[in-house]
Amino acid sequence: MAFLEIRDLRKSFHSVDVLKGIDIAIEEGGFLVLVGPSGCGKSTLLNTIAGLESITSGEIHIAGRPVKDLHPSQRDIAMVFQSYALYPNMNVGENIAFGLEMRGVPKAEREAAVARVADMLQIQHLLKRRPGQLSGGQRQRVAMGRALVREPQVFLFDEPLSNLDAKLRVDMRTEIKKLHQSLGTTIVYVTHDQIEAMTLATQIAVLKDGILQQVGTPEQVYSNPANIFVADFMGSPTMNLIPASLQAVNGTASVQIGDFSLKIDQPSEALRAHNGRDIVFGVRPEDVTDVSSADRSARAIETVECGIDVVEPTGADKFVVTRMGAKEVTARVRPSERIAPGDKVPLAFNMDKVHFFDPQTEMRIS
Structure with a gap:
């Protein structure tokens, strides 16, 4: 049985259909990348998994449990945003621990969890700094640390590297892949960059105009494209x-x-x-x-x-x-x-x- 299952998912804003019958299933520990051009519906799909957007019809199951009617806080997911969304008045350690504090986790446990994540991300020396004193790559690590510290069932990444320069984007991509390999947690990752999709994913879902064009391993999508759009979109230079x-x-x-x-x-x-x-x-x-x-x-x-x-x-x-x-x-x-x-x-x-x-x-x- 799939760990994350999306069945005939539809989302409309008034008369505009944004998602048109999406069916995707991934196993526990999988790395699903949602890829497609701007406006294809990939971020909307991610937000429906997170519970930040309601769905018009269809089902979302996590670990066999239907979650479409659950509040985001009840879905056991953690999200890393494109904008990092760090609190400027808190230092790095406080930003990472904030979610745990809101859930009433004792201080000693919070400090141990922050230390563990900071060591994993190699940001121990930054724990006393404020976000304004960090580089873009450092802020991204802190945002990831805030998600990792919760140990959720599913991580959601919404174009987390798009604000970074080209070299740093490659470095962070490698770090995310290492994290996935070491943690084995299920990840859903949105990007418009098909190189990111190919290098990170265990499964790629290609979307266009709210319609799922193809789901498969990177090799399947690249070597056996289902249609002209997938063939043209995946690969650089293009087919x-x-x-x-x-x-x-x-x-x-x-x-x-x-x-x-x-x-x-x-x-x-x-x-x-x-x-x-x-x-x-x-x-x-x-x-x-x-x-x-x-x-x-x-x-x-x-x-x-x-x-x-x-x-x-x-x-x-x-x-x-x-x-x-x-x-x-x-x-x-x-x-x-x-x-x-x-x-x-x-x-x-x-x-x-x-x-x-x-x-x-x-x-x-x-």
Whole structure:
């Protein structure tokens, strides 16, 4: 039985439907990341779990107990907000202990709990400081400490790293992952950053316009996107999504993209059913490479000559932009590869890793 279960959850504000039948279940100790563009409903969903927003219909269960009618204080959850929400007139130790004090926990127990959490987060030296004397990363640790000290059944994080600079965001992401591994507590985490989602989650739920697009492990969501939206949203650089047509004869098939033709090895029955029709051909940049970098374990590699329009060195990688049909296509090549704009070079397509989508329904065919 799932530890946190959301069943057919709907939320409306007057005539506007914000959440449209959400179904998600995660096991105890799971790390669920809710990801999607601004306005997709992920923060609203988090707030309904917390009890900060009522729901229009549906069910929320925590550890087998229905909680939709319970006050937030009765749900045994702790939340870390984007804004940290620290009390400026209290020092760090007092901020961490405040929730315990309000619940009537004896002073000795509070002090022991604060010391334990401060040691875990390595903020012992900050306990006497006020929030105004802390950096953004330090304030975030204090906000996390205030949640951790309660030892709740579920932690809720609402874009906790969005106010931090890029390097600190990476460092804090690592700290959150370490905390989850050591504590084993169930976490629900909201972000618009798909890199955060991929690195932190045991399960990712992708939302768009209040509709759940896909739930799965990071590998499932990245490697087997359910539709064009998920394929486009997850990954950086994004997946190449190229208008194409399919030609299937007997047991073979090929994708036609302008003057380019790519053979498909062992096309599925679902794909063969689209013979003669337009499709969307999807391939990630790492699966379009210079020939010497092609995956040696791949069953099918197709090589085509491509004219290079743009070269983007990033240090560890080099991305090149070419054009197939009417669409720009990004490939990832070795940093040492000598390629310049205007060159015509062979690029290798790993056909084991490509995807095909229906342009009308936008769902993945295979």
